[in-house]
Amino acid sequence: MRTGQQLIKEARSRVEELDPAEVKDVLDHASGNGSAESAPVILDVREQQEYEQGHLPGAVHVPRGHLETRIENAVPDRSQRVIAYCSTQNRSALAAQTMQELGYEDVEVMTGGFTLWRDRGYPFETPRKLTDEQKERYSRHLLIPEVGIDGQQKLLDAKVLLVGAGGLGSPSALYLAAAGVGTLGIVDDDVVDLTNLQRQVIHNSERVGEPKVESARKTIEALNPDVEVVAHQTRVNADNVLDLVRGYDVIVDGADNFPTRYLLNDAAVRERKPVVHASILGFDGQLTVFVPYEGPCYRCLYPQPPPADLAPSCGANGVLGVLPGIMGLLQANETIKLIIGRGEPLVGRLLLFEALSTQFTELKVRRDAEGCPVCGDGVDLAETEFEDYEALCAAAG
Amino acid sequence: MPMVKIPPVLRPSVGGKNEVDIDGSTVGEVLNGLAERYPDTGDQLLSSEGELNRYVNVYVNDEDVRVQNGLETEVGQTDTVVILPAMAGGV
Secondary structure, eight states, X not given: OOOHHHHXXXXXXXXXXXXXXHHHHHHHHHHHXXXXXTOOEEEEOSOHHHHHTOXXXXXXXXXXXXXXXXXXXXXXXXXXXXXXXXXXXHHHHHHXXXXXXXXXXXXXXXXXXXXXXXXXXXXOBOOOOOOHHHHHHTHHHHTSTTTHHHHHHHHHHOEEEEEOSSTTHHHHHHHHXXXXXXXEEEEOOOBOOGGGTTTOTTSOGGGTTSBHHHHHHHHHHHHOTXXXXXXXXXXXXXXXXXXXHHTOSEEEEOOSSHHHHHHHHHHHHHTTOOEEEEEEEBTEEEEEEEOBTTBOOHHHHOSSOOOGGGOOOHHHHOBOTHHHHHHHHHHHHHHHHHHHTOSOOOBTEEEEEETTTTEEEEEEOOOOTTTOTTTSTTOOGGGOOOOOHHHHHHHHO | OOEEEOOGGGGGGXXXXXXXXXXXSBHHHHHHHHHHHSTHHHHHHBXXXXXXXXXXXXXXXXXXXXXTTGGGOBOOTTOEEEEEEOOOOOO
């Protein structure tokens, strides 16, 4: 029978060991050349409490006890170079051995672990702590490596502006609030009407006649006290749009008219803020993400509003109640991805959803660098007066 | 035969269908074929000069015809032509 020490010794003999100085060189090189592809994964296999007291910059955290169940999500590519560490090097050697058995091809261990790293005076990060209640509330996020504590912290720090507390805004506000987005601004000048309640699930029967922003605030505050709701009981107009957009990281466009959508687009491009866009009618929805200068803007996609007979409103034509639910949640999904910096945002791609046939269609959308009057090359928006969008759209009609 | 996906606002003009099969080997032929069979669609899609209206986007499969050859863009027998006007609704 082998002793624990023998087992550790055997594990250490099977893995390559790196001195902290070498690991620091690797980290400095990775941050210096800006190439994420060549950077190895730094894997912290210590317990949660140890990790919270300080870890290597950018380390991925998978406690050794959860290695077999979580490592494939945290490091899906088995050919990826991984440098594991613990507090010394024992647990990391055992973890590295397990990873080799799982087929990971390039796993090394940092000698002396975090203790030696810190004693040498090398830089480390101390994650901002979630309260015990937050750890419990967001536990299902913390279990997903793509979110984790860092992602949750980004959500808590994020400021999202929801334009409209209606059909699209209701579900996205609810889920963004539940996800712990720290600041939710809501712009809407309307009051809750009985005809809204077939789909605007953030409101309820008792709130008919109340301003929508106040009704939304009550629902959100009851759902998650971490969220600060900023109620903007107004319409987006040329005078307030820049101030509104400036205060937020991501804009969720759930407006119900073309003038607001064009105005919002132009201000967001000027302030370089991403807009998560959705629109709905009947059984059909459209969704895309506009990231200024990285992809197209709303005017690249639709340079001109259609005439009125080609642009009926939901009020005039009706909408299936669940449709804004589906599209609004897709907006919330894109918003969360933008905030935590994970996944492939829907930039340059327009997603169409048909509820009756349950079909998704994806179309390509390109930035019109030559012709776009807003994000085209050489256009200086700082010098541009915003157009009278009401007139633009009225003229089209 | 190419299949044309009809947006909600044009469905009343084509008897409520969301897809129709229209013969043609270019986008122009397909749209004119659509307008011949369903005259109400013609004015909405094409200008009096026969150009594609600027507020309507048309895609062959997933690619905008404006970054291809416009109305001259070739359409294969199994291709899908998507007609897409902007929608504003959010309520």
